[in-house]
Amino acid sequence: MSKALLEVKNLKKYFPIAKGVLGKSKESVKAVDDVSFVINKGEAFGLVGESGSGKTTIGKTILRMNDKTAGKVLFNGEDVHKLSKKELQKLRPKMQYIFQDPYSSLDPRMRIGDAIGEPLLQHGLATPENVREKVEEVLVLCGLAPYHIDRFPHEFSGGQRQRIVIARAMALEPDFIVADEPVSALDVSIQAQIINLFSDLKEKRGLSYLFISHDLSVVEHLCNRIAIMYLGTIVELADRDELFNNPLHPYTKALLSAIPIPDPTLKRNRIILKGDIPSPANPPSGCRFHTRCPYATEKCTIEVPQFKKVIEGHEVACHLV
Numbered sequence: 516m517s518k519a520l521l522e523v524k525n526l527k528k529y530f531p532i533a534k535g536v537l538g539k540s541k542e543s544v545k546a547v548d549d550v551s552f553v554i555n556k557g558e559a560f561g562l563v564g565e566s567g568s569g570k571t572t573i574g575k576t577i578l579r580m581n582d583k584t585a586g587k588v589l590f591n592g593e594d595v596h597k598l599s600k601k602e603l604q605k606l607r608p609k610m611q612y613i614f615q616d617p618y619s620s621l622d623p624r625m626r627i628g629d630a631i632g633e634p635l636l637q638h639g640l641a642t643p644e645n646v647r648e649k650v651e652e653v654l655v656l657c658g659l660a661p662y663h664i665d666r667f668p669h670e671f672s673g674g675q676r677q678r679i680v681i682a683r684a685m686a687l688e689p690d691f692i693v694a695d696e697p698v699s700a701l702d703v704s705i706q707a708q709i710i711n712l713f714s715d716l717k718e719k720r721g722l723s724y725l726f727i728s729h730d731l732s733v734v735e736h737l738c739n740r741i742a743i744m745y746l747g748t749i750v751e752l753a754d755r756d757e758l759f760n761n762p763l764h765p766y767t768k769a770l771l772s773a774i775p776i777p778d779p780t781l782k783r784n785r786i787i788l789k790g791d792i793p794s795p796a797n798p799p800s801g802c803r804f805h806t807r808c809p810y811a812t813e814k815c816t817i818e819v820p821q822f823k824k825v826i827e828g829h830e831v832a833c834h835l836v
């Protein structure tokens with residue numbers, strides 16, 4: 516049995532709503548509302564949902580780029596939100612964040628060698644004598660060439676820039692990476708190459724990922740387990756094959772139905788959800804999905820469905836299950 520690297524326990528992150536100059540508001544946006552999951556060592560964990568479901572807030576709160584409202588984040592058993600500034604600084608290289616947009620993630624005035632080398636020097640992972648060699652090594656590891664070290668970001672394509680961003684994270688020898696929509700800004704033809712790179716690095720370095728995406732097909736080949744998020748909560752969590760073969764939550768079924776089938780002779784019954792995702796400042800009563808669910812009953816509008824185990828490793832929150 517794999518050992519837990521990251522444990523997220525009943526995590527909540529609420530953002531207060533500003534009420535202008537006359538006073539503070541008591542209302543808040545419940546971006547993440549009581550979320551729990553575990554990521555094991557060497558595991559890729561997918562977090563999937565529409566934009567506005569709270570995925571990015573979870574990623575940032577895990578890495579303490581946000582304060583939490585309640586709950587715990589344990590990394591190798593240590594409570595990340597209780598660490599002192601110094602302890603957090605020491606932990607930083609081990610937990611890296613890769614953002615969606617490889618264009619804004621890199622300083623256009625900085626050569627690639629400096630963009631990757633400076634954090635290495637800051638964290639004492641290289642010396643001025645060997646930093647160049649270390650940067651070249653990590654460029655090659657991420658599918659780039661050693662001579663790229665002296666170039667500027669504008670000299671690269673989108674896919675190459677995302678490789679550079681991944682190389683910058685990998686240089687710090689992390690154990691865990693939050694990859695936040697890392698391929699959604701790239702052409703479809705390049706996306707598979709970057710997913711393959713994530714997969715190779717996982718095998719070579721024993722990395723663990725929290726892989727955030729709005730698209731189930733992106734996480735399908737990389738992730739061992741997948742959680743589906745809706746409006747700040749996880750509604751279904753299962754092993755990848757179990758989720759794809761036996762989806763139980765109506766929202767998961769709708770997301771799966773949106774994945775195109777490569778064979779033109781086969782047709783999938785697309786489930787079109789009505790309306791947009793409601794505001795997390797004022798989530799619907801009962802099941803948060805009831806305003807868009809084709810199977811909603813009166814009970815769904817009143818009672819919150821419990822997140823319960825269906826079989827080992829497969830949990831879902833729906834009154835129908």
Ligand code: SF4
Nearest residue numbers: 802805808815833834
């Ligand atoms: Fe739909 Fe009701 Fe299940 Fe929610 S609890 S997903 S509204 S059937």
